Amino acid sequence: ETGVTQSPTHLIKTRGQQVTLRCSSQSGHNTVSWYQQALGQGPQFIFQYYREEENGRGNFPPRFSGLQFPNYSSELNVNALELDDSALYLCASSPWDSYGYTFGSGTRLTVV
Amino acid sequence: RKEVEQDPGPFNVPEGATVAFNCTYSNSASQSFFWYRQDCRKEPKLLMSVYSSGNEDGRFTAQLNRASQYISLLIRDSKLSDSATYLCVVTSYYGGSQGNLIFGKGTKLSVKP
Numbered sequence: 001e002t003g004v005t006q007s008p009t010h011l012i013k014t015r016g017q018q019v020t021l022r023c024s025s026q027s028g029h030n031t032v033s034w035y036q037q038a039l040g041q042g043p044q045f046i047f048q049y050y051r052e053e054e055n056g057r058g059n060f061p062p063r064f065s066g067l068q069f070p071n072y073s074s075e076l077n078v079n080a081l082e083l084d085d086s087a088l089y090l091c092a093s094s095p096w097d098s099y100g101y102t103f104g105s106g107t108r109l110t111v112v
Numbered sequence: 113r114k115e116v117e118q119d120p121g122p123f124n125v126p127e128g129a130t131v132a133f134n135c136t137y138s139n140s141a142s143q144s145f146f147w148y149r150q151d152c153r154k155e156p157k158l159l160m161s162v163y164s165s166g167n168e169d170g171r172f173t174a175q176l177n178r179a180s181q182y183i184s185l186l187i188r189d190s191k192l193s194d195s196a197t198y199l200c201v202v203t204s205y206y207g208g209s210q211g212n213l214i215f216g217k218g219t220k221l222s223v224k225p
Binding site (some may be wrong): 033035040041043044045048053056058088089090092097101103104106108 | 116120143144153154155156157158163199203204211212213214215216217218
């Protein structure tokens with residue numbers, strides 16, 4: 001069974017630009033969650049998708065948005081990038097109603 | 113007050129030592145509790161779930177005190193390979209749907225020869 005795959009692994013963007021990060025969920029997992037981990041901090045919940053709809057959201061502004069596709073893969077979009085958006089972005093998939101999360105290895109975003 | 117608080121460390125211990133990490137959480141409605149391990153520049157990985165009765169997995173023992181909203185992790189006979197950041201995690205629910213994980217900042221452990 002394949003795990004969670006994220007792309008790209010590293011990315012450098014300029015302040016004000018937009019970025020799209022991608023995540024393929026583990027086989028059999030229909031729920032995808034996104035987390036932001038700044039340096040020296042624990043991961044913070046951004047949002048979760050289930051059945052192609054946002055199912056919950058953390059304390060992040062609307063310029064953070066997402067999608068989930070019929071094959072359960074997901075995208076995280078961030079508009080108007082700010083320097084503080086520099087972080088490791090983690091995708092985690094799980095079956096619905098389970099805390100059996102599997103994390104991807106993350107996308108390291110640097111905003112300059 | 114942060115939802116999950118941990119001592120960030122670092123804890124520097126010799127091989128073979130016993131080390132304990134503590135964590136407190138603020139939301140009494142939290143229902144599930146975990147310890148995750150995160151190696152440098154890698155993703156978090158589940159180390160173990162934490163149950164009220166306490167649970168053990170080899171050299172690792174986790175305990176939960178719901179009344180005090182306190183979680184602990186004990187590592188016995190530390191190995192060099194235990195060096196990592198240990199993240200205390202609780203769950204949060206919203207609107208009856210599946211909850212999300214709330215992470216502490218993590219406690220860094222360095223085991224020295």
